[in-house]
Amino acid sequence: MKLLFVCLFAALMLTVLASCGGQADEDGVITLVIWHDKEAEVAAALQTKLDELAPDIIVVLERKSGLTETLKLVGNSPGAAPDMFFFAHDKVGVYSEMRIIVPISDFVDAALLDLFLPKTIEAATYNGRVYQLPLYFETLLFMYNRAIMPDDDVPTNTLDLFRFMQRHTGGGHFGFVEQFNNAYFVGGWMHGFGAEMISADGVPMLDTPEMIAALHYYGRLMRLMPNEAEFATINTLFREGRAAATIGGPWLIPSIREAGIDLGIAPMPIVSETGLPLAPFMGVQGLHVLRVAAENPVRNEAIRTVLNHLISTDIGVALAQASGSAPALAASFDLPVIYNDPMVMMMLETAQTATPMPNIPEMDIMWTVAAGMLVDINFRGHEVEVAAANAQRRAEDLIALMR
Amino acid sequence: MKLNHKFAQKIGLLLLNVFFIALCFIVLIPILYALSISFNAQGGLLGSDFRFIPRAFTLDHYRAVLVDQPLFLWFGNTLVLAFSAVGVALSVSVPGAYALSRFRFGGRQKVFSGLLLLHAFPAILSMFAIFRLLSPLGLINSRMGILIIYVGTMTVFGLLNLKGYFDSIPIEIEESAAMDGAGMWHTIKSILLPLARPALIVTGVMVMIFVWNEYIYAITFMTGASNYTLAVGLYTLQATEMTGSWPVFAAASILVSLPILFIFFATQKYMTTGLTAGGVKG
Amino acid sequence: MHRSKNLKNALMAWTSLSPALIFIGLIILFPIGYTFYISLTNMNIFNWFDFRVVGLGNYRRALFVFDSGFLRALWITVIWTILNMVLQLVIAFVMASLLNVQKLKYARVYKTILMFPWAMPGYVSILLWRHGIFNAQFGLLNQWLYQLGMEPRRWLADDLTAFVVCMIVNLWLALPFMMMIMDGALKSLDKSYYESALIDGAGWFTRSVRLTIPAIRPIIAPAVIITLFTTFKQFDVIYLMTQQVGAQTGANIHTVLTYAYESAFVTRNYGYSSAVSIIIFAMLIAFSLLVTVLRKRGQSA
Numbered sequence: 001m002k003l004l005f006v007c008l009f010a011a012l013m014l015t016v017l018a019s020c021g022g023q024a025d026e027d028g029v030i031t032l033v034i035w036h037d038k039e040a041e042v043a044a045a046l047q048t049k050l051d052e053l054a055p056d057i058i059v060v061l062e063r064k065s066g067l068t069e070t071l072k073l074v075g076n077s078p079g080a081a082p083d084m085f086f087f088a089h090d091k092v093g094v095y096s097e098m099r100i101i102v103p104i105s106d107f108v109d110a111a112l113l114d115l116f117l118p119k120t121i122e123a124a125t126y127n128g129r130v131y132q133l134p135l136y137f138e139t140l141l142f143m144y145n146r147a148i149m150p151d152d153d154v155p156t157n158t159l160d161l162f163r164f165m166q167r168h169t170g171g172g173h174f175g176f177v178e179q180f181n182n183a184y185f186v187g188g189w190m191h192g193f194g195a196e197m198i199s200a201d202g203v204p205m206l207d208t209p210e211m212i213a214a215l216h217y218y219g220r221l222m223r224l225m226p227n228e229a230e231f232a233t234i235n236t237l238f239r240e241g242r243a244a245a246t247i248g249g250p251w252l253i254p255s256i257r258e259a260g261i262d263l264g265i266a267p268m269p270i271v272s273e274t275g276l277p278l279a280p281f282m283g284v285q286g287l288h289v290l291r292v293a294a295e296n297p298v299r300n301e302a303i304r305t306v307l308n309h310l311i312s313t314d315i316g317v318a319l320a321q322a323s324g325s326a327p328a329l330a331a332s333f334d335l336p337v338i339y340n341d342p343m344v345m346m347m348l349e350t351a352q353t354a355t356p357m358p359n360i361p362e363m364d365i366m367w368t369v370a371a372g373m374l375v376d377i378n379f380r381g382h383e384v385e386v387a388a389a390n391a392q393r394r395a396e397d398l399i400a401l402m403r
Numbered sequence: 404m405k406l407n408h409k410f411a412q413k414i415g416l417l418l419l420n421v422f423f424i425a426l427c428f429i430v431l432i433p434i435l436y437a438l439s440i441s442f443n444a445q446g447g448l449l450g451s452d453f454r455f456i457p458r459a460f461t462l463d464h465y466r467a468v469l470v471d472q473p474l475f476l477w478f479g480n481t482l483v484l485a486f487s488a489v490g491v492a493l494s495v496s497v498p499g500a501y502a503l504s505r506f507r508f509g510g511r512q513k514v515f516s517g518l519l520l521l522h523a524f525p526a527i528l529s530m531f532a533i534f535r536l537l538s539p540l541g542l543i544n545s546r547m548g549i550l551i552i553y554v555g556t557m558t559v560f561g562l563l564n565l566k567g568y569f570d571s572i573p574i575e576i577e578e579s580a581a582m583d584g585a586g587m588w589h590t591i592k593s594i595l596l597p598l599a600r601p602a603l604i605v606t607g608v609m610v611m612i613f614v615w616n617e618y619i620y621a622i623t624f625m626t627g628a629s630n631y632t633l634a635v636g637l638y639t640l641q642a643t644e645m646t647g648s649w650p651v652f653a654a655a656s657i658l659v660s661l662p663i664l665f666i667f668f669a670t671q672k673y674m675t676t677g678l679t680a681g682g683v684k685g
Numbered sequence: 686m687h688r689s690k691n692l693k694n695a696l697m698a699w700t701s702l703s704p705a706l707i708f709i710g711l712i713i714l715f716p717i718g719y720t721f722y723i724s725l726t727n728m729n730i731f732n733w734f735d736f737r738v739v740g741l742g743n744y745r746r747a748l749f750v751f752d753s754g755f756l757r758a759l760w761i762t763v764i765w766t767i768l769n770m771v772l773q774l775v776i777a778f779v780m781a782s783l784l785n786v787q788k789l790k791y792a793r794v795y796k797t798i799l800m801f802p803w804a805m806p807g808y809v810s811i812l813l814w815r816h817g818i819f820n821a822q823f824g825l826l827n828q829w830l831y832q833l834g835m836e837p838r839r840w841l842a843d844d845l846t847a848f849v850v851c852m853i854v855n856l857w858l859a860l861p862f863m864m865m866i867m868d869g870a871l872k873s874l875d876k877s878y879y880e881s882a883l884i885d886g887a888g889w890f891t892r893s894v895r896l897t898i899p900a901i902r903p904i905i906a907p908a909v910i911i912t913l914f915t916t917f918k919q920f921d922v923i924y925l926m927t928q929q930v931g932a933q934t935g936a937n938i939h940t941v942l943t944y945a946y947e948s949a950f951v952t953r954n955y956g957y958s959s960a961v962s963i964i965i966f967a968m969l970i971a972f973s974l975l976v977t978v979l980r981k982r983g984q985s986a
Binding site: 181 | 727729730731733734746749816820821822823837839842929930931932933934935937947948949951952953954957
């Protein structure tokens with residue numbers, strides 16, 4: 001019987017081992033793996049472009065949920081880590097500190113980087129080096145439902161927006177909704193008041209007078225918003241025609257159109273108090289190269305080919321159209337298909353004032369702390385000044401603990 | 404009088420059935436919610452006029468899972484892992500639990516309480532250390548690696564659970580067998596295991612379900628798409644704000660749960676002890 | 686003679702135990718030791734590769750986590766654990782007994798359906814509860830209230846309601862396992878222990894307390910203790926129901942683990958958060974020793 005157990009055990013181990021697939025490359029053909037978290041349409045567009053490199057280089061796109069967390073763990077581990085990943089620019093600080101990624105300038109001539117909109121390159125620059133090949137960028141947009149908010153009713157400033165909300169909120173309907181507990185969304189308001197969550201050198205700025213003013217102002221609007229702040233609720237309200245306007249990402253547009261909403265897109269309202277427009281965060285999506293892949297000479301060469309192959313307006317435009325975003329190559333905006341697209345041009349306009357999401361490691365903490373601060377104010381009824389001071393102290397403590 | 408008693412019993416059974424049907428419905432509400440989303444042709448996760456039977460019925464979301472996703476690859480991976488894990492976990496737990504239950508040896512009590520205490524360490528905190536252990540061995544992104552993790556995680560439960568049942572079986576039965584000259588392994592096989600069948604099934608099913616639904620280790624350690632298990636595949640389908648679709652995710656969740664229910668239903672039959680009731684037990 | 690038999694016995698025992706202990710050593714023991722080692726270093730994202738041992742500094746800093754917020758979280762966790770365990774044990778026992786009523790024809794069908802919560806990955810069902818049932822705007826519960834002409838409410842907004850809601854979700858998730866354990870335990874007993882006519886309720890109760898429960902107690906004890914720890918360590922339910930970033934509900938219910946997550950793990954300072962983990966582990970050990978003492982006292986009483 002003992003023998004039986006041992007045999008059983010060994011047999012099982014062997015079957016399991018034998019069924020382990022290796023990722024060996026066949027002669028001359030090299031397979032690169034890119035992780036991403038994008039919509040199927042975006043992945044398909046990128047795949048089409050990368051298939052042009054076959055049969056010498058095969059690129060496999062794998063969708064990963066929780067990509068950022070997995071990378072933190074396996075990012076330095078050959079065999080488990082991918083060769084590249086396709087993600088927003090805001091994690092380059094963390095990954096470069098952990099030596100998971102290498103600068104893009106190792107693969108792409110500096111002169112070629114000048115072809116991109118400066119802001120997209122600036123977004124991915126950490127400690128003076130560029131860590132991402134930008135493909136497209138996105139900002140939040142002011143969207144409205146023409147059936148409830150006719151074009152000439154669209155507020156140009158926040159005071160008008162507030163008055164519109166007062167008139168149109170009630171009975172399960174809302175004048176304006178957005179994810180009011182999410183710092184990514186409220187960030188636009190903070191910037192519109194001249195506040196920022198964190199300074200460039202990593203000092204939290206949650207209790208500045210500008211921030212307090214922004215939070216006070218926002219608190220008045222918040223009272224006219226729904227009971228839930230999370231994305232499913234907010235987006236469903238707008239899709240069902242129960243909210244006249246929202247500030248949301250371009251990724252919403254296909255489902256909004258599908259729901260039969262007559263969608264309008266307008267410039268961000270001007271903050272009446274400061275004269276500045278709401279300035280949402282900007283996210284640049286692009287490719288990052290992993291160190292473990294770059295250290296392998298064969299892969300290194302293939303990665304160079306892939307990256308340079310992607311510096312072309314056609315793929316930028318294809319991706320931008322698939323994602324509803326704006327291409328990162330400056331020359332794209334000379335193409336009729338882009339400059340005739342009002343939504344993309346609106347995004348370009350918003351991007352003039354938008355703030356790229358900070359890419360320093362400290363920002364990871366700010367998202368959590370700032371969200372906590374918003375919940376304290378919006379749901380727990382804490383005084384703005386108290387909540388801001390608490391959050392500031394908390395952020396300082398946590399950042400001190402990072403080292 | 405006897406008739407009355409029978410009648411009362413019938414009423415009681417009827418009430419009990421009604422109670423269980425109602426209970427099943429209540430328990431199933433969230434599942435029915437997912438089911439309704441997965442069959443609904445219009446709308447997503449939320450809607451202001453939710454109904455359990457959707458107005459516009461569609462199978463598209465199921466088609467999206469079954470055709471567009473390598474569901475059968477995931478299923479196969481999960482099956483291999485789940486059965487290996489059950490096999491290995493039981494093979495190591497049965498002799499271990501037997502030793503804990505039957506032998507009086509130095510350190511026995513310490514092993515036992517040590518095992519209980521170890522369970523107190525939150526598994527989620529072990530992730531990083533396990534990575535550091537498996538990475539130099541080349542066991543990241545390998546079935547062998549994840550199998551070791553699963554068996555290691557579930558063995559404590561297996562040992563303790565089986566020991567509990569073994570303890571409840573009177574030792575005299577084995578002693579009489581031993582007097583007949585049967586060896587330890589023979590005694591385990593022919594006497595203890597049949598008697599402990601419910602325990603073996605409970606343990607096996609428990610390991611099975613754990614492997615089936617475990618996603619935290621799997622998404623971290625099984626990074627290659629060809630190694631995905633059902634839970635990882637499901638996780639990649641998760642609807643977020645920007646990508647994915649709740650109806651497809653709901654459909655996939657339902658599909659992933661069905662085999663477990665089937666296994667559970669099938670094993671129910673064997674949830675009795677191997678020997679006829681009223682036999683040797685005291 | 687006697688001695689050598691003892692020795693042989695011990696040898697046999699350890700041999701039989703060793704395969705299991707190797708796995709446990711690798712996956713459970715090693716991580717604890719390694720976490721302790723990391724807790725003595727300054728490993729963080731800024732010196733990911735060149736970290737070095739810095740001594741007990743992390744522990745001094747870790748005490749910072751254990752402020753009044755932590756104390757509150759500890760209390761909530763203890764109450765959470767006790768309430769959940771008591772309810773789980775009582776409900777699971779009653780259910781398992783009812784399912785074992787002899788003439789209940791469809792018991793297998795009921796049992797299978799009641800297992801459904803367990804068949805789905807936990808995070809999926811928690812998200813279904815959070816968004817499908819308890820959403821304040823569109824949730825099923827509020828839609829029903831609305832149809833009954835009542836005011837919809839924010840279920841997860843205040844601490845007490847949110848706590849109760851989380852407990853319902855946790856029971857929903859955990860009861861199938863406990864029911865299965867109880868069912869298995871009852872099945873391994875002689876039928877005369879628990880078999881009872883449906884109608885003599887009083888008889889059933891007395892028999893349960895006097896005979897059935899003492900008989901199954903040793904069988905279910907390990908599962909109960911493991912569930913106890915699982916409940917204590919519960920993270921997903923409370924985090925996903927009330928604290929997901931962007932979807933917070935306003936309720937301020939933290940367990941030890943969610944609190945540690947928010948106040949230590951977010952820093953990505955592995956040395957520091959390992960120290961916090963080790964301290965929490967020590968607390969859990971203290972907690973379990975307390976449970977053991979109480980259990981022993983309960984047994985002798």
